[in-house]
Amino acid sequence: MAKNNIDTLVSEWDELSREFQDLEECNRKYIELLEQLHSHQHKCFNEIKHQRYRMNQISTSLRQFRNTQSEEEKQKVAELQKNTLKRKAQLHEIEQSLPTKSGRYLRIILGDVNVSILNRNDKVRYKDEYEKFKLILNVIGLLLAFLNLIFNYRALELSYIFLLVWYYCTLTIRESILKVNGSRIKGWWRAHHFISTVAAGVLLVWPQGEHWQLFRNQFMYFNAYISIVQYLQFGYQKGLLYRLKALGERHNMDITIEGFHSWMWRGLSFLLPFLFIGYAFQAYNAWTLYKLSFNPPDAPWHVSVMSGLFTLLFIGNITTTLLVVPEKIRERAKERYRLLSMGKSMKLRKQMKNSMSESDVSAQPSPASSPVAENSSKTVNSQGDKKDD
Numbered sequence: 334m335a336k337n338n339i340d341t342l343v344s345e346w347d348e349l350s351r352e353f354q355d356l357e358e359c360n361r362k363y364i365e366l367l368e369q370l371h372s373h374q375h376k377c378f379n380e381i382k383h384q385r386y387r388m389n390q391i392s393t394s395l396r397q398f399r400n401t402q403s404e405e406e407k408q409k410v411a412e413l414q415k416n417t418l419k420r421k422a423q424l425h426e427i428e429q430s431l432p433t434k435s436g437r438y439l440r441i442i443l444g445d446v447n448v449s450i451l452n453r454n455d456k457v458r459y460k461d462e463y464e465k466f467k468l469i470l471n472v473i474g475l476l477l478a479f480l481n482l483i484f485n486y487r488a489l490e491l492s493y494i495f496l497l498v499w500y501y502c503t504l505t506i507r508e509s510i511l512k513v514n515g516s517r518i519k520g521w522w523r524a525h526h527f528i529s530t531v532a533a534g535v536l537l538v539w540p541q542g543e544h545w546q547l548f549r550n551q552f553m554y555f556n557a558y559i560s561i562v563q564y565l566q567f568g569y570q571k572g573l574l575y576r577l578k579a580l581g582e583r584h585n586m587d588i589t590i591e592g593f594h595s596w597m598w599r600g601l602s603f604l605l606p607f608l609f610i611g612y613a614f615q616a617y618n619a620w621t622l623y624k625l626s627f628n629p630p631d632a633p634w635h636v637s638v639m640s641g642l643f644t645l646l647f648i649g650n651i652t653t654t655l656l657v658v659p660e661k662i663r664e665r666a667k668e669r670y671r672l673l674s675m676g677k678s679m680k681l682r683k684q685m686k687n688s689m690s691e692s693d694v695s696a697q698p699s700p701a702s703s704p705v706a707e708n709s710s711k712t713v714n715s716q717g718d719k720k721d722d
Contacts, residue, residue, distance in 0.1 A: 335359055342383060344691070346596065350490045367664060374431055374432065377427065377431055378431065380427065380605070381424055381427065382561070383502075384420065384424060386425065387422070388417055391417065392412065394416060395410060395413060395414065397700075400412045416536075429453075429515045429554075429716075430451060430540040431449075431451075432447055432449035433449050433450065433513050433515075434513075435447070435448055435509075435513055436509055436512065436513065437446060439509045439510070439513065440503070442462070442507075448510045448513055448514075450514045451516060456514050456515070457682060459514070460509070460511065460516070461512065463507050463508075464567055464570050464571065466503075467504070467508070467563060467567065468502050468563070468567045469568075470566065471560040471564060472498075472560070472564070473496070474493070474496065474497070474500070474560050474562065475533075475556075475557055475560035476495040476555040477489070477492070477496065478493065478553045478554075478556045478560065479527070479537050479553075479557060481493055481549075481553045481554050482550060482554070482557075485549075487541055490541075490549070491537065493556075494533060494537045495537060497529075497533040497536070497556075497679050498530060498533040498534055498535060498537060498573055498650050501526050501527075501529045501530040501533055502530050504526045505523065505526050505527055505530065505596050508522075508523050508526065509523070519653055519657065520651075521649050521652075521653040523652070524649070525646060525650065528642060528645060528649075529646070530647075532639060532642045534641075535635050535638055535639055536552075536635075537637070539633065539635040539639075540633060540635075543629055544605070544629065544632050544633065544635075544636050547616060547625060547629075548621060548622065548625060549620065551617075551621060552618070554720065555615075555618060556615050558610075558611060558614060559611055561607075561617035562607050562611050565603075565604055565607055566604065569603075569604050593712070602703070605654070608650075608654060611650075612650050612654075613652045615643050615646050615647040615650065616647040618639075618640075618643045619640050619644040619647060620639075620640075622637070622640035622643065623637075623640045659681070
């Protein structure tokens, strides 16, 4: 009985060894593909660099035709400028499928690690997880802000402020990864979170005293309101992603690359008043802290520093918000070419998938070519021949 069990185990091990040989072969092919991938990536980088160099030469040479009088030359110059704009958009789209070097901030935090996401669906998934992360942390922050309004405990205050420090630090890292992977997030919004990290750090070391107690409740109300606005922004972003996916599957020309479309004005028109109220709240915080720096006397340095940081956040937020929408309108021409390029690449991928699926179907034996079908056809033909005889 034991011998039979040992023989069974030996046969199972032999079968496992054969499967391991298949694994080794699969791994060998995988390594070869990785080497080929690296070679193709390097070639793409060189070709992109060559394209940009030649385009710069052509653009420089075009400047001498600015004051040309010939109508034919004017048309050729306009066509070349249009093609140059289109080619830049196409190169940008190609770069989205290639790895990008991390910025200095990520290299300091994470080291020289490749954080590029090459798959388009994975990029969308990472962006979606980023929005969900902000939502969860803002809900937690809203609850802690209300608890701090109800209970005046120093440990609860410090827990909430430490959460703010960790939250904004994490946002700076995640947004830097998004930037590496092609996100066109405004530089101010990234700087906003760096400044917010500094502000949260100043709050963390602000000693409990008369000045803090006078500002404490106002600060908690402000954070509760900001958490609510962040929830509204999450709903707006989810609506954008959902409608973009729906429109993108229906027809590529219905949307732009950055998702700027006429129906988005409706969402912005609802969201903008809440944003501007939040910005006004920041200005009010700065003014309150400015007054606290003089009265009561002997204010710690944290008061004036926080007043300056809130002023900086207010100016940067309201200026960027007032400029971002008109800038999107001015960039619609460039985004149109990017959209055309993306549409062509998507159609090419679909054609490749369809051709692969058709080849798989054609590789399978059809009923008409099977031996049974051939025999049956021969029988029918022979019967037919007999009937004809």
